[in-house]
Amino acid sequence: MIADSDTRWKWGALTARRVSERDVDLSGFLLRGRATPTPRQLAEVGAGVHPDDLREVTGAEFVRAVQQDAYDVVVLALVGGAVQAVLHGLAALDRRPVVVTGYVGVVYEKLADGLLLRHGADVVLANSRHDAERFRAVYTGVGADASAVTETALPFLGGAPYAPADGRDTVVFAAQPSVPESREDRGYLLRRLVEHARLHPRREVVLKLRSQPGEHTTHIEELPYQKLAGKLASEPPPNFRLAYGHMGELLDRTDLLVTVSSTAALESLHRRIPTVVLTDLGVRETLGNHHFIGSGCLASWDQLDAGERPDADPAWLAGQGVAADVPYDTAFDAVRERVADLLARPALPPIAPYYTATTAPGYLPGILARYRLDAAPADEVTGVRRVMRDAVRDAARGAYRHGVQRVAPVIRRMGEL
Template identity: 35%
Template sequence: MRPAPQEGTRPRVVAIADTDSYVKWAAALVGGVGERWDASLLVLETPLVVSDAQLAAALSGSGLPRDRVARVSYGGLAARLADLRPDAVVIGARGPLVRVLARDLAALERRPVVVTGLPGISIPATRKAVVYRLQSDLFVVHSRREVREFGALSARTGYAHRYALATLPFARGARVAGGVSAEARDDRPARSDLVFATQAKVPAEREDRLRVARLLVRAAQADPSRRVVVKLRAASGEHQTHAEEDGYPELLASLGPLPPNLVTSTGSMRAALAGAEGLVTVSSTAAIEAIAAGIPVIALDIFGVSPQLINETLADADLLAGEEDVVARRFRHPDPEWLDDNYFHAPEADDWVEAVEELLAQRSARGLPARAAFPRRGGALRDAWERRIALGRSDTSAAGTAAYIVGLPLRTGVRLIHRVRRAVMGPAQQPGPAGSSTQVRSTSAVRTSTTRTS
């Protein structure tokens, strides 16, 4: 990272991120502000930190130059922040790590404005996402619907947050008319790939993931002249934001000899979409990136629609389709009425930059009020435990080691109790993300859902 410029009029904003999706999000978010801020990114070394290849893919098209990015250990983070003297810090990380970093920043004598957010589709709004980020001054979301749903969640729970709207970085610059951007129409004949966007946790069950793998083989066999590209989130040995079991390379290999036009890719999604005729996913945010580029989408309906599948908003866009549609490549553009409320609002509706600058002015004039963390028992030992869980081996403190030794057996016992309780109650009685019962919408009810959310 090149040295930060001398004190000037531009706010100094530092993003901190570690995993693939959050590094991509944070780099594009602050990189999109241009010269308005002096922006940089610190890639925090954690057990799930991006590789150099993943970092390069994340920075591609982000607007953030490579010399404004540096890696840093947790042990060296405080000193690096002291050198950079940020006016604001954007934390792009999983909830447990946001909680740790926000707590560290809150302890500073003249703390920066703390901004956080989620890197993709965030419907349904969840209590956990809010609770982990309570010590942040601003929570960035990416659609009008997300502003409403997170605001309603805060009102129900009493966990106060200030939410601000930002165009999802991967949808920035799209000129969408009826679901097809003007740029994409020009080169449509050159695009022939069916791109499948993998996800680590959706679907969760091995048999469901095998079903998808078999579907991809069928799609490749149906037209040997066109490729089926399985877009992986990580190469062998690399990490993802969420741990993946039953990865698609292994699942596909278990099916025997594969068609030569079925290939995998670990490059950027942007590069994969450059040759895409259409995109297939269950619920990946890659669907939004594809729509922004004018590329039609299929959101697989074969597992239903539920909060756990994170596909409710794609269902409302009328993007659901089944296996035969995938094989025949009958891709869909979103319902035009869905766009404005879901990730494709007008750029002038964005208010996150103005919200940050309002907080910066408040900080300069009279300082920022303290924001309380979620109340919990345990004091310093609990803090050390949470830091160790969030950072893993990257936390080398004696307190973290002691807390881990004490806390691990306790956590194992609590999880066992929860498993027994779930087995007794059954899945139908389990609370959903917002405290309601889990429900799976049948695909037959999806077609009329747009009118309920627009």
């Protein structure tokens, strides 16, 4: 399994385990880039899944590893462009594994772009019936084979169903790194959360953070809430606190989950925890909360301050693959059957992505070059030249990552002064 961020690592590692009905060796790869997770992030999102070995690689190095180690199945938990590049790299191999890919959570933007970049994998996982229908419609609409689309569920759902506890009243706000994006909007949400704690002094109000300053997730977080909290006009009340850690463990003691559009809402709804998707900043595609139209979960801070609690719509939940009538354990049967069928064949069919030099001559070459997969594995430089080249690239990547993660956010903030 290869991942390029903390959230994709969580999805990919758990998916890899659920794809197989038996205990198998799991090799973990981290795609080197600006969002490569730290050891702390891996431990936090790991959910008890530990690979037998772990390596940080480039796209080309991953393809070489697959060629050398002859894996049976690989799970690509990567951004769409990286998936497409790796698919073309794997297509050049004499023997290839079964390739599985999909999405970490709610698919609310770049639907066509992301799906077509994933086309060519043997299995494209859809986390719900709703997503499966949309995915097939996109593929058939452009004349591409849609047979790889396989309905499943998010692999990190589960946990004990919600049960109120005497004396416990905990509200958790699940923060997101890039939604909303502006300082004004993020400051507004933080102030409302703190004010909610003041209005309800007997209620524990928790701001669940995704990363510590300097760490990066799937999206760049230029304005971390913990830094904004340090600049509040007055000290937050004692019943307000910040929290890191595994979301599932925090949900064990949550009585109300509040978010803008985090996938944590689906985890919460699956456990039937009262869940609110905020409308304060509007219901907009750029926020992702439009995905929850029809859920019954939309509400504002004013409504929450007044004590209102929305009720989730059962039909909407079923369509999203959460709190559904079908037992959660059976949600992965279809993908297991498809993978088993592919492995039983004498030979796998050639990888045939929708994007080729014929269908996308102005798009595909740039994607392949970005991940250094614009040459077949056999064309890779070897020997001393390769060692020298890799050393120079590692130094350049380190400088680039420092610039993206440290210098660029400072320059942007200076520009806002």
